[in-house]
Amino acid sequence: MTTPQDELLPGTRRALLHRIAVAQSEGRAPSLVAAVVRDGRTVWHGARTSVDGHGPDENTQYRIGSITKTFTAVLVLRLRDAGLLDLGDPLEKHLPGTGVGEAAIVDLLAHTGGLAAESPAPWWERTPGTLRPELSDVLGERPLVHPVGRRFHYSNPGYTLLGALVEKLRGAPWEEVLRREVLEPLGLHRTSARPQAPHAGGWAVHPWADVLLPEPAEDLGRMAPAGQLWSTTGDLARFAAFLAKGDDRVLGAASLHEMRTPAAPPEALDVATGYAYCLGLELRRMDGRLLVGHTGSLPGFLACLTFSPDDDVAAVVLANCTQGPLVSTVGAELVGIVAEAEPRIPEPWRPLREVDPAVLELAGQWYWGTQGVALRGTADGLVSLEPLSGTGRRSRFRANGDGTWTGLEGYYAGEVLRAVRRPDGTVSHLDLGSFVFTRQPYEETAPVPGGVDAEGWRGVG
Incomplete structure (x- = not known):
């Protein structure tokens, strides 16, 4: 429930609607639901449907496909944080x-394990999981199609293996572990492995006629950790708030920051399109805005969860059609509408x-050669090093004690x-991975690599 200060302006709400x-109409989706989260609270929900009088609400389940992978990744990071791996x-x-050899857990999380994209035929998304009762049935005779760690290659079987890893180390089924460790603590009571009423039916829309064909809703069995879940805009809005801020009952902010740090070696095309894969999360740059989240699809359903850390705005978009609206674009635009119409008000400086x-x-000011940089203490207890000119290398640093x-x-x-000190205790220079930072450009009294010309700075004559 929103409070007055959480509510969006009427113009913003109309723009979202x-x-x-437009997405539901032009995408020819039987229904489409969406939600927007700001400052950790759901501030808007909207729906469009082709059935009069039966508009889905924030409690109507849709299948979310590969957004399931983000939930599985959270479980794996919890194992790491517990010291189990x-x-x-x-x-x-x-x-x-x-049979996946040297593939590391992080390789599977980042889709760099070299595994095939899909399980052997028949297509797993439209056939029952009982056809693949064992991991060997999911992986097939040739599980690796690329050298391990060399390239990003999206792999559904890779997340099946991660789900099996969770089951092995927790001693319980993936679904049970997920409910106990993530869904219940976060209050995601409408997220489940199987549909629970009210839920949307999945449809295929004929590409050349306005007619529908129902899609099967298969139990994916072993493949469940890659795409099984059903959820709602209400639950996914709460999950988006968790991914942005963290919750120590499930996963802390530091581990979530790690999850959204690019891990996969970028392909040339990925660099050009502004896409990178992290640990169970996708990173996209759209219209100059950095967005984190995941998309999902299974026959009959499309899903997107995306958020802008800089704007503290998230969006969820769900539709019940096999092909239709570009939900990743719609989600990004919903974030943009709120962020641009109602920019985030910064916290007071303290x-x-x-x-x-x-x-x-x-x-203060330091120099690496002739490049000026500034070292600052930040309000969160870190220090930052950033170029004075606005271009160049920059980073934040954590104190080691x-x-x-x-x-x-x-x-x-x-x-x-580290600060390197003279015998009298005063600071001579900063050392950063062999780089020497001095208070003056090429300071004569500092150990500048290669030395400083004895005649010093001069004009041309």
Whole structure:
């Protein structure tokens, strides 16, 4: 339930309704439902349907396809955080005999394990899971089609293996673990492995005529961790808020930030289109906005969950047709409508309660060669290094407790920043992965690699 300060302006609400109305009409979807989340709260829900008087609401289930993978990835990160595995572990260490060799758990999460995209015929999405009772039936005789870790190749069997890993280490079925560890703590009571009324039926729309054909709703069996779930806009809105902020009962903010950090080696096409895959989450850049989430499809259904961390706005779009509206585009545009019409109001600036004297000593302007950079202490207890010119390498650093800091992102991720002191205790320079940062460009008294010309700076004469 929204409070007055959560509500969107009438113009924004109409723009959202107009966007999904166009999507349902032009996409020829029997029905389409959507929700928008801002600041962790659902602030709008809309629906369009071809059936008069039967508009679906936020509690109507739709099948969400591969958004299921994000739920499975959360379960795997929980195993890591509990100390039961390392993401770099070969799957064989915990689940022997699969035949995927050296593929690591992180490779499966990021679709870089080299596995085939699909299970052997017949097509798993339109046939019962009983046809594939064992992992060997899902993987087939040739499970690997690429070298491990060399390229991104989306793999549904890879997430089947991750589901089996969860079952092995938790000693319970994937569905039961998911309900106990994620769905119940987050209050996702309308998310389930099998449809629960009220739910939408899945339809195929004839490409050249306005007629429908019902699609089968198969139980995917072993393939369930890759695409089985049914959910609602209400539940997925709450799940989007969790993915943005974290919930220590399920997964903390640091692990969720790791989930949305690109992990797969980019293909040239991916770089051009602004797409990257992370750990159970997709990263897209659309209209200059960075969006995180996942899409999903199964015969009869299309789904999208997407959010902008910078704008703190998320959108969910669900439709019950095999092909129709481009739900990823619709979701991105719903986020954009709210973010642009009602920009996020920043939190008030507040000074720190405590300050690290070492940070104050190092704060200010430094030079790597002739490039000026600024070191700043941030309100969240980190330090940032950023170019003064607005271009160049930048990163935030976390204190290690011993007077050093470790880079969190970009070129300096994992690199250690330390202040090197003179015998009298004053700071000589900063060392960052062998780079020397000095208070003046090519400072004569600092150990600049290669030395500094004894005659110093000069004009041309």
